[in-house]
Amino acid sequence: MTEMNGKVAIVTGAARGLGRAYAIHLAKHGAQVVAGDVSDCSDTVAEIEDNGGEALGIHLDIAETASCEAMAKATLQRFGRIDALVNNAALYAGLSAAPANKIDEDEWQQVMNVNVTGLWRCAKVVIDPMKEVGGGSIVNIASLAALHGIPNSAHYATSKAAVIGLSRTLARELGRYWIRVNSIGPSAVMTEGTSEFMGDRLERAKEAIAAGQSLRRNLETDDLVGTVLFLASDASKFISGQTIMVDGGTHFL
Helix, strand or coil: CCCCCCCEEEEECCCCHHHHHHHHHHHHCCCEEEEEECCCCHHHHHHHHHCCCCEEEEECCCCCHHHHHHHHHHHHHHHCCCCEEEECCCCECECCCCCHHHCCHHHHHHHHHHHHHHHHHHHHHHHHHHHHCCCEEEEEECCCHHHHCCCCCHHHHHHHHHHHHHHHHHHHHHHHHCEEEEEEEECCECCHHHHHHHHHHHHHHHHHHHHCCCCCCCECCHHHHHHHHHHHCHHHCCCCCCEEEECCCCCCC
C-alpha cells in the first residue's frame, strides 16, 4: 500500500480507540506517523514498528499551546516535514450527561478549550510546515452530534458543530497554499470512549442509533479508517471544505 509513501502524518489522541486505529492504518499505507496523546502512545508506536512502519510517540496536550508547538517541532526534527494532520483528540468519555441548563460551566469551558480551541492550536502549528512542502491535508474529526443534536450533551454537540465551521473557514483561507481542510462526521463508534460516555444507556443507545440509519448496524472502527486515509492522501487532492458523514446513512448532505 503506497497512498501515503513519503508523507508524514500527525494523529492526535492516538493512544487508544479511533486515534490509534487511524495512526496504524496510515502507517500501513506508507506514512511516517507521529502519534500524540496525553496518554502513553508506546503501544501504538510498537504496533506500527512491528509491522515495518516508522512512528514517533509524543506526549501531547492540545489544551496547551506550548505542547502543540513542541509536537510540530519534534515532528520536523524527526521527519523533516508535515503533510497531514488528523485532528482526532477530544473530550468525550467521562463527560457529564445533563440537560443544557444543568451542565457545569467549568466543564463546558473545558470541552470548548479541547474540542474546538485544541484543534485550532494543532492546525495553526502545521500550517507553515505544510506551506513549505507545497500543501497538505488537515482532517478534523467532527460528529453526527453536530448535525443531529444530542440531548443531554449540549457541550459536546456544540463543540463538534464548531469543528465543522472551523474546517470550512480554514479551507477558504488555506486553499491558496494547497492545504486542504475537511471534516468527518461519524455516528457513535463502538470504542471504549463510547462505552464510558453511554454507561448503562449503551445498549439502548446502540439500538436507537442503528434504527435511525439506512445501514442498520452500529459503526465500527474499521468503517472510519478508509475515509481518514482518503482525506489525508492525494486521493482527495481536489476536495476541501467538505464534511463527510460516516453515519450509516443517517444524514444526507
